[in-house]
Amino acid sequence: MRFLHTADWHIGKKLHDYSLVEEQKDAFEQIKQIAKEKAVDAVVVAGDLYDRSLPSETSVALVNEMLQELNLQAKLPLLVISGNHDSATRLATGSDWFKQTDFYLHTSLAEAFEPVEFADTQFFLLPYFEMQAARNYFETETLTNLNEAMKLIVAELEKKFDPAKKHVLVAHFFAVGSLKTDSETKLEIGGLDAVSPELFEKFDYVALGHLHDRNALKAERVRYSGSLLKYSISEAKRPKGVWLIDTDPFTCEGLELTPLNDVKVLCDSYENLTTEGYQKVGQHDYISIELTDEQPILDVVGKLRQYFPQLLDVRRKHKKNHAKKIIQVEQKTPLELFDDFFLQVTGKEPTKLQQKWARESLLEITKAGEPNETTQD
Amino acid sequence: MRFLHTADWHIGKKLHDYSLVEEQKDAFEQIKQIAKEKAVDAVVVAGDLYDRSLPSETSVALVNEMLQELNLQAKLPLLVISGNHDSATRLATGSDWFKQTDFYLHTSLAEAFEPVEFADTQFFLLPYFEMQAARNYFETETLTNLNEAMKLIVAELEKKFDPAKKHVLVAHFFAVGSLKTDSETKLEIGGLDAVSPELFEKFDYVALGHLHDRNALKAERVRYSGSLLKYSISEAKRPKGVWLIDTDPFTCEGLELTPLNDVKVLCDSYENLTTEGYQKVGQHDYISIELTDEQPILDVVGKLRQYFPQLLDVRRKHKKNHAKKIIQVEQKTPLELFDDFFLQVTGKEPTKLQQKWARESLLEITKAGEPNETTQD
Numbered sequence: 001m002r003f004l005h006t007a008d009w010h011i012g013k014k015l016h017d018y019s020l021v022e023e024q025k026d027a028f029e030q031i032k033q034i035a036k037e038k039a040v041d042a043v044v045v046a047g048d049l050y051d052r053s054l055p056s057e058t059s060v061a062l063v064n065e066m067l068q069e070l071n072l073q074a075k076l077p078l079l080v081i082s083g084n085h086d087s088a089t090r091l092a093t094g095s096d097w098f099k100q101t102d103f104y105l106h107t108s109l110a111e112a113f114e115p116v117e118f119a120d121t122q123f124f125l126l127p128y129f130e131m132q133a134a135r136n137y138f139e140t141e142t143l144t145n146l147n148e149a150m151k152l153i154v155a156e157l158e159k160k161f162d163p164a165k166k167h168v169l170v171a172h173f174f175a176v177g178s179l180k181t182d183s184e185t186k187l188e189i190g191g192l193d194a195v196s197p198e199l200f201e202k203f204d205y206v207a208l209g210h211l212h213d214r215n216a217l218k219a220e221r222v223r224y225s226g227s228l229l230k231y232s233i234s235e236a237k238r239p240k241g242v243w244l245i246d247t248d249p250f251t252c253e254g255l256e257l258t259p260l261n262d263v264k265v266l267c268d269s270y271e272n273l274t275t276e277g278y279q280k281v282g283q284h285d286y287i288s289i290e291l292t293d294e295q296p297i298l299d300v301v302g303k304l305r306q307y308f309p310q311l312l313d314v315r316r317k318h319k320k321n322h323a324k325k326i327i328q329v330e331q332k333t334p335l336e337l338f339d340d341f342f343l344q345v346t347g348k349e350p351t352k353l354q355q356k357w358a359r360e361s362l363l364e365i366t367k368a369g370e371p372n373e374t375t376q377d
Numbered sequence: 378m379r380f381l382h383t384a385d386w387h388i389g390k391k392l393h394d395y396s397l398v399e400e401q402k403d404a405f406e407q408i409k410q411i412a413k414e415k416a417v418d419a420v421v422v423a424g425d426l427y428d429r430s431l432p433s434e435t436s437v438a439l440v441n442e443m444l445q446e447l448n449l450q451a452k453l454p455l456l457v458i459s460g461n462h463d464s465a466t467r468l469a470t471g472s473d474w475f476k477q478t479d480f481y482l483h484t485s486l487a488e489a490f491e492p493v494e495f496a497d498t499q500f501f502l503l504p505y506f507e508m509q510a511a512r513n514y515f516e517t518e519t520l521t522n523l524n525e526a527m528k529l530i531v532a533e534l535e536k537k538f539d540p541a542k543k544h545v546l547v548a549h550f551f552a553v554g555s556l557k558t559d560s561e562t563k564l565e566i567g568g569l570d571a572v573s574p575e576l577f578e579k580f581d582y583v584a585l586g587h588l589h590d591r592n593a594l595k596a597e598r599v600r601y602s603g604s605l606l607k608y609s610i611s612e613a614k615r616p617k618g619v620w621l622i623d624t625d626p627f628t629c630e631g632l633e634l635t636p637l638n639d640v641k642v643l644c645d646s647y648e649n650l651t652t653e654g655y656q657k658v659g660q661h662d663y664i665s666i667e668l669t670d671e672q673p674i675l676d677v678v679g680k681l682r683q684y685f686p687q688l689l690d691v692r693r694k695h696k697k698n699h700a701k702k703i704i705q706v707e708q709k710t711p712l713e714l715f716d717d718f719f720l721q722v723t724g725k726e727p728t729k730l731q732q733k734w735a736r737e738s739l740l741e742i743t744k745a746g747e748p749n750e751t752t753q754d
Contacts, residue, residue, distance in 0.1 A: 064473075087434060089437055094472075096441075096445045100478070
């Protein structure tokens with residue numbers, strides 16, 4: 001049995017207000033191409049097909065088309081679960097009909113215990129579920145954490161094992177020991193919702209969804225596929241892809257997806273970025289800039305956007321110096337601030353006469369702003 | 378060919394804030410029962426399955442279950458179109474898979490021109506569409522009204538006619554000449570969106586959705602099925618049901634649905650309603666009351682709700698008299714108003730002594746309420 005493991009498509013997701021629809025379509029086409037070229041027997045999608053429980057009509061149309069292309073046109077069996085970003089109820093629409101063409105879409109806990117068999121393998125499709133669903137299923141109100149619930153679930157699943165077959169679990173949760181970064185911390189809900197990967201040692205493979213880094217967990221047989229695209233700046237250096245799994249003998253090959261437009265972080269000076277730097281990235285790449293300059297630059301975002309049309313943000317590398325400067329600024333008199341400003345804009349110190357004009361103008365402004373005091377002038 | 382014609386389920390619709398889910402489930406069960414008992418070859422649903430383009434999860438789950446029960450469990454072929462209340466995109470989810478079990482769900486204009494053939498009949502499923510969709514389809518920007526668009530559509534459809542077969546159109550629009558009442562006026566969008574039923578004379582039957590009164594149009598072969606339930610007070614006296622159609626020879630039989638809880642208008646006095654009247658309706662019926670009483674009754678809605686738990690509204694039959702009385706009231710002195718009030722509450726005129734007490738109390742109140750005038754007392 002050979003299958004592709006993907007997850008976390010998050011169709012409809014935006015990056016800093018930029019729509020990623022074209023990038024999502026392109027990445028999907030690559031997955032479809034890989035599936036055909038590698039002649040897989042099935043495609044596994046481990047949850048979060050949508051980015052929101054109430055997706056837009058555009059997102060609904062796109063996901064419908066993707067699933068139709070894979071299953072009905074390319075005749076690929078599909079093994080899909082709902083993730084925490086999907087509405088299980090909405091995603092389930094049509095699932096009773098999908099089975100006829102080997103498209104298995106499980107959206108409720110109870111369905112996890114109905115193995116789907118393909119060739120030499122039993123697949124168990126365990127969707128994302130809330131604790132209360134586990135309490136209801138096992139008829140116990142004392143379940144307090146996901147790891148305990150998962151122990152009960154695994155025990156139930158193992159009872160369904162056909163010893164003559166391989167056993168693959170498809171699931172969507174946060175696994176203890178997963179590598180944390182800025183991006184992934186957001187995804188973790190808390191200690192009570194973390195599952196120990198050791199629970200699954202009797203499975204031949206566990207195809208996970210939830211974390212966006214495909215290398216989040218350092219385990220040979222328990223893997224996150226990672227997201228379809230880089231969905232945050234913190235993922236800029238994390239390549240995206242799918243796992244190609246063979247069950248007998250077990251092999252796992254990582255295949256990369258090349259984004260239509262990449263997410264990149266550039267750390268350089270304004271001078272370099274606007275002369276050579278911008279030529280080193282794609283015109284439509286999504287760019288986050290870390291400026292090495294220390295001096296202020298007027299309308300720096302507007303100016304950089306001319307070179308990087310899909311600019312995500314501009315940060316300063318030397319934040320501490322800047323913070324210090326702000327404190328210094330607050331302690332200066334208005335005339336001292338004028339001298340600093342004049343120097344920055346013109347590159348020269350103001351002359352004695354210019355300082356006099358500034359002082360007189362400042363007095364005028366102060367008077368005009370405080371009419372009650374003019375009589376005391 | 379024998380089929381049931383229903384439409385305008387409006388799943389999720391509320392009546393004056395009351396959920397109608399239980400009534401909708403019950404009416405659907407009756408349709409399923411009729412379909413089985415009458416051994417129909419198919420069920421036609423002519424649009425507006427949902428009440429809103431963005432239905433709640435509860436509504437999605439209910440519609441999914443209904444369609445699954447009819448098509449997969451009862452093995453009934455389904456011929457369904459989207460109406461103006463449905464989101465065509467959302468409703469289309471799964472439709473590519475539905476065909477495998479003879480469930481034809483058309484949600485775009487182009488699909489109308491792909492006839493669905495069952496036994497001796499060609500069905501043309503024309504969903505609700507916007508004028509711009511017709512302009513795009515026929516590649517003409519000059520189309521200005523629906524009747525013109527429909528002429529082009531009918532001409533196209535007639536080209537697809539197999540002369541050896543019967544021809545049934547399923548559509549969702551406002552037909553010229555339909556009987557208008559309070560409820561239906563709301564549904565008509567305007568003269569530009571009205572279609573002449575004469576256009577369809579070459580069809581053996583036109584199964585319409587949109588108007589909620591099954592008798593809205595007085596034509597033998599062009600009919601509205603009407604809604605699943607009474608969805609407004611103005612429909613209280615309009616029975617709901619489905620049409621049972623035989624194509625050869627053509628017969629059309631009206632079959633009524635009995636609502637789990639009915640919508641009724643009661644026109645009676647407070648006295649009668651609270652002694653005998655309330656016993657003549659179901660405890661959970663939705664009641665609109667037209668009071669024949671002319672005198673005011675304190676907290677009349679609160680009191681009536683004790684007898685009619687699902688009270689929709691309370692109106693007065695003698696509105697004009699009331700308006701006159703209000704004018705009279707405004708012209709009376711406070712003491713005259715006291716005399717009237719005393720009479721209404723006690724049923725007797727106040728005695729001279731009672732009138733004196735009232736006068737003195739009124740003086741006291743006037744004083745206390747106008748402190749600035751006490752010095753002039």
